[in-house]
Amino acid sequence: MVLYHSPKSSASRRVRLCLEEKGLAYDARVIDLSRQEQHSEAYLKINPMGVVPCMIHDGRPLHESGTMCEYLDAVFPDPPLRPRDAYDLALMRNWIRYVDGLIGNLIKFNWRHGLAQRAAQMTEAEFQAMIAKVPSAERKEAWRRAAREPYTEAELDEARANLLVMLDRMEGMIRGDGLIGGRYGLADIATAPFVRRIDEEIAPEALSPSARPKVAAWWQALTARPAFARADFAPFV
Ligand SMILES: N[C@@H](CCC(=O)N[C@@H](CS)C(=O)NCC(=O)O)C(=O)O
Structure with missing residues (x-):
């Protein structure tokens, strides 16, 4: 199992967390996004989307972090990270989307x-x-904005507000250990890197128990998992 990833990439963090939950060994190869290694000819042959992560298992490449996690759960079912109930599985897929x-x-x-x-x-x-x-085209524009026309405070506020809507939805979903079906699984794993960035920089106060008690408890439990430490969500800045 080879994982092409970047330490701070949210999509990469997702897959690392999934691999660690399953206790799977993998050969981690860092792609340096700041040097645009993700757009190199060699990497585009593995992942034509030009983004991380991407993995190679049994000699076959696979991209899209959500799909990769589902694949891992199908091939290595222990511990199971997808709901058995078909409706909950559909909800999980919609949430990750x-x-x-x-x-x-x-x-x-x-x-x-x-x-x-x-x-x-x-x-x-x-x-x-x-x-x-x-x-x-979407990523070309994101690169242009990052390099040549930094996002305004109003645009950042709007982005922050969109992320807070996600937290509000989570507050209404959480039961037991997880977002879907009351059990920790791929929906939680897919969301964790986003919440990490909200906690670290974007809106830490939004995760306080007084603001969103269920999300705060969910986050505390998730970050206490041994797999979370192993997946290495090191500080971004
Ligand atoms: N939907 C993709 C998103 C992947 C993605 O956006 N990766 C980012 C890092 S989190 C990336 O490689 N960015 C570099 C770029 O767009 O040039 C997935 O979940 O795998």
């Missing part, structure tokens, strides 16, 4: 650290050459 759709909000905060400064130092020619390699 929803969280995936919030990544643009997280990027607005995350790329201010390191990536933006590095891209801002590029000459226009270097920047255009770099951006030409980015496979998706």
